[in-house]
Amino acid sequence: MTALAGLALLTGCTSAAAAGWQDAGTLPSSKASAAASITAPADGATNVSTATEIALSGSVKVSLTDGSGTAIDGAPRADGSTWVPTTQLKYGTTYTATAGGKKVTFTTMNRPGNLVSVSTPLEDDQVYGVAMPMVVRLDRPVPKDQWANVERRLFVHSEPAQEGSWYWFSGTELHYRPMEYWQEGTKLSVRLATGGLSFGGNAYGAADLTIRATIGAKLLMVTDNATHTMTVTKNDQVLKTIPISLGKPSKPSSSGAMVVISKAQSELFVGTDPGDSYRTTVYWTQRLTWGGEYIHAAPWSVGDQGRRNVSHGCTNMSTENAKWLWGLTRIGDPVIVKGTGVKLEWGNGYTDWDRPWAEYLKGSALPHPAPSAPSAGPSGASASGATSPAASPSAR
Template sequence: MARGRGAPVDKNLRQHHVTSPRPSFWTVRSHRTHLRAGVPLAALTVASFALASCGTPGGAVADDAPATASSAAPAPKLAPEVSVRDGASNVAVDVPVKVESRGEGLAKVSMVNEEGREVDAELSGDSRSWSTTEVLGYNRTYTLVAKDKNGQQRSVTFTTPTPAYTTGVALSPLPDSEVGIGQTIGFRFQSPVTDRKAVQDAITITTSPQVDGAFYWLNDYEVRWRPQYYWEPGTQVSVEANIYGLDMGGGLYGAQDNATNFTIGDRVIAVVDDSAKTMSVYRNKELLRVIPVSLGRDGSEFVTPNGRYIIGDKHEKLLMDSSSFGLGMDQGGYKTMVDYATQMSYSGIYVHAAPWSEWAQGSTNTSHGCINVTTEAAAWFQSVVKRGDIVHVQNTQGGTLPVWDGLGDWNLSWEEWSAGNA
C-alpha cells in the first residue's frame, strides 16, 4: 500500500512503536433555565389572600395568577475531535490518525500531504469515526479537514519526523524454510543502532509450542535470538520486526518492517572427535554413519577450534582462497576449487571434499582448519544436513569457536547469552 509520502515502499526489506498523545473525546452541554416574569411575588401573595377571602359576583374565583415555564437552550454544536493537535511535530508515522464526531456524524474528512496526495482512510459504518489505513511518510506535512453533519468543522496541520538516517533489517532464516535444531534468528541492520531496547521491543517472536529465548547483540549492527536449549523438531516459528517509524536513537529510524517464518526439522547432529579422527552423524539420535576426517594441522595457527558450530550455506563447488583470512600465496597460501563444501563458520571452516588428503583422513590432521573427507562422504554429508543443524567439534588442540564468528552462537552459556540483551 502506498505511504502518505506518495511513494511505494520496498517490501523486500521491511524494516514497540512511537505514539503521539491523543486527547480523549468529550461532550459539553450547557443548560439555561428562563423564568417568565409575571406579578411580583409579594403582590401575588396579597392578591391570593384577598381572592380567597372575598368572592366575586356569581361566586366565581378570579384566576389571573401569572403562568411560569422553563425551557432549555439547545446544546452548542461541536466540531469533530482529532487525535493529533494542530501544529504538532514529530507525529508518529505508524500510529493511525483518528477523527471522532461530537455531533450527528461526520459529513466529510480529508487528509492530504503537502503535495496534495490524499491519505487512504476508512469511515465507520455509522459515520461517527474515521481513521487512516496507511502508514504516514517521514518528513511530511499533513493537513486534515473534518466536517460534521451539524455544520461544525475542524482543521489540523502537523508534521512527521525528519530522520537523519533510516535503516532496513535483514532477517534469517528465509521465510518458509525448514531448519535444524540449532538455528538462531538473525537481525542485521544497515546502520548502527544505539537504542537497542527500542529495537528489541519492536520484535515479536511467536513459537508453537511456546519456547523461551533471549537476544544477544554481536555488535551495533546485528542482534541474534536463540532459545535456551536446542529447538524441538516440529516447532513452528514466526518473526515480525515492526521497525518502520521506530526511533532507534541518534537520528536513526526504521525504513521498513520485515518478517520471516520457519519450521524446525529433524534433529541432526554431527560429532567430530579429533582424538578418533572421525565424524559421527546422527539423525533423531540414530547413528547414520561414521566418517574418517582430517582436521586443521596440530601445533599450527590452523588448528580447528572446538565448539558447537551451526551449519550455514551449502555449495556444490566453492573456491577456497586463503587470502580471505590473510594467508597470501607467498606464505604457502592457496586458491583451490573444492566440491561439496558445507559451511560451519564465517571464518571459512567447511566440511568439504579433499581427495588429496585421503591418505590422512582418519589418522592425521593436515588441513588449514576445515574438515577434510572423501568426495563421496562430502556429497553424502551435504545431502543429509540442512541449515541450522549442529556440528560439535571436540578434543582438538584449539580454543573454542567465538560467538562473533557468526555460527558459534551456542558456544556461550545461557547466562552469558541472556546477559547480552538490552
C-alpha cells in the same frame, strides 16, 4: 503468544517480521476496566512515529482507524501496557484510536530522510536446522542507549511455544536463539517492527520486515579430534561415523558449538600464506565460521582421514561422505567440534550455542521475564531478508 523483553514463550503464527523475538502480548480481557483509557499519543498530537503503540491505563478493547475509516489490526502486549498495530502506520496520515470511551486523533510524521535498513539472512518459507539463530543486521550502528527500544520492537511467534532471548553482538547485529534447540516442526513467524522507529539522533528504521520459516529434523554432527571421526545423528539415532581430518598443528581447527551457515556444491578456495598457497575448487562445502572453517570433500587427504590432521582448519572427508552429508544437512544444523585445543572465537560464525543459557541472557538489552502464557500478537506483510556477509573461502 508474543514475547516481551526480547524473550518469550513463542507460539501462534500470525504474520511476522524479519527478526525479532518478542511478543505483543495476551488477548485483551473481555471485561474492560471502566477507568481504562488511552494515555498516549495525546489527542491532536502531530509528528508521531509510524512505529507508535497505543499506550493504555488498563485492560481495554482498542480500535484504530485511518482517515478513510479503514480499521488497523493490532493486539496488546502481554503486560497490557500498550496496543501494537500489526503493521507499520503510514507516513503523514491521521489516525483515530478509541478505547474505554476515549477517542484520540493523531497524525504521523512525514517520511524521514535518514533511514536505517534492517535485514536477515533467513528467507521466507524455508526449512532450517534446529540450531538456527534469528540473525538481524542493521546497515548502521544503533547507539547502545537505543538497543532496548529496538529490541522491544522485534516480535517472534513460534508454534509450539519455546523460551528464547536476543543477544546483541554489536550495534549492527543481534541474534535470537531458544533456550534449547528448536523442536522439530516448529513454525516461526517473525516481525522486525522497526519501520519509522527512532534509532537515536535523526535516524529511523526504514521499514518493517517479516519472515516465516519452519524447523526441520534434529540433525547433529559431532567431530572428535581424539578419534578423527564425525558422528552424524538424526533425532538422536546414529546414522554414520565418518573418518575426518582436521587442521594441522600450524592451522588448528576450532573447538566449540557451531552452526552450518551456508552450503554450496562447489567453491573456489584460495590460500595466500607464503610457502603454503593454493587455489582449488572444493566440492560439497558447508561453512562453519567466518574465518574460513568448512566441512568439505577432500579427496587429496583420504589417506589421512581417520588417522591424523592435515587440513588448513577445515573438516576434510572423502567425496562420497561429503556428498552424502551435504544431501542431509540444512542451514542451521548444529556442529560440535571437540578436543582441538583451540577455542572457537565468539562471533566467528553463528556461535550462539557456544555459551551457556545464563550467559547468553546477559546479551539482551531487556530484562529476562518469566515465561508467559500464549497469546495473539502483531503481524506484518512478508518480506525476504538479505544475504549475509562472508569472507572469501580460504581454509581447506
